[in-house]
Amino acid sequence: MSTVKIVYWSGTGNTEAMAQAVANGAKNAGADAELIPVGSASVADLASAKAFALGCPSMGAEQLEEGEMEPFMADLEGSLGGKNVGLFGSYGWGNQEWMRDWEERCKGAGATVVNDEGIAFLGAPDDATISDLEALGAALAGLA
Numbered sequence: 001m002s003t004v005k006i007v008y009w010s011g012t013g014n015t016e017a018m019a020q021a022v023a024n025g026a027k028n029a030g031a032d033a034e035l036i037p038v039g040s041a042s043v044a045d046l047a048s049a050k051a052f053a054l055g056c057p058s059m060g061a062e063q064l065e066e067g068e069m070e071p072f073m074a075d076l077e078g079s080l081g082g083k084n085v086g087l088f089g090s091y092g093w094g095n096q097e098w099m100r101d102w103e104e105r106c107k108g109a110g111a112t113v114v115n116d117e118g119i120a121f122l123g124a125p126d127d128a129t130i131s132d133l134e135a136l137g138a139a140l141a142g143l144a
């Protein structure tokens, strides 16, 4: 059985709820799912995975969270070639620029972004977004 790993950072729980939905979608599709807060993740955790998910809200000024997620991404970038990456995260007031930048960064490192774009949502995910996130988990289950 494939395992979908979901590495995420969440300050107030919105992105964590999104991560849970990705995990549920993967499980419903018959895969195992592993939720890993980025502070407990290492790049080695993802080395053998063909597909995985990364979640982070918009922080700073349209940036990844800088204490844990940004350093993790910087470490991961060199090994993203050929991977299928699902991106997701919550935001508060911006124009989703952080997600567009994150997509480009992953693509520039040689990854395929599943659905060609990340799932960004204002605040806590609504039912439609939960469904989209579950579908992302199912897609990753098929690719992992």
Ligand SMILES: Cc1cc2nc3c(=O)[nH]c(=O)nc-3n(C[C@H](O)[C@H](O)[C@H](O)COP(=O)(O)O)c2cc1C
Pocket (backbone or CB within 6 Å): 009, 010, 011, 012, 013, 014, 015, 016, 057, 058, 059, 060, 061, 062, 063, 090, 091, 092, 093, 094, 095, 096, 122, 123, 124
């Ligand atoms: C320090 C800080 C910086 C933020 N910067 C942005 C931003 O640049 N753009 C934006 O849309 N939201 C921004 N937000 C709002 C968060 O993205 C939003 O509250 C999100 O739902 C938090 O997700 P979480 O519950 O997973 O932590 C910021 C929030 C904090 C605390």
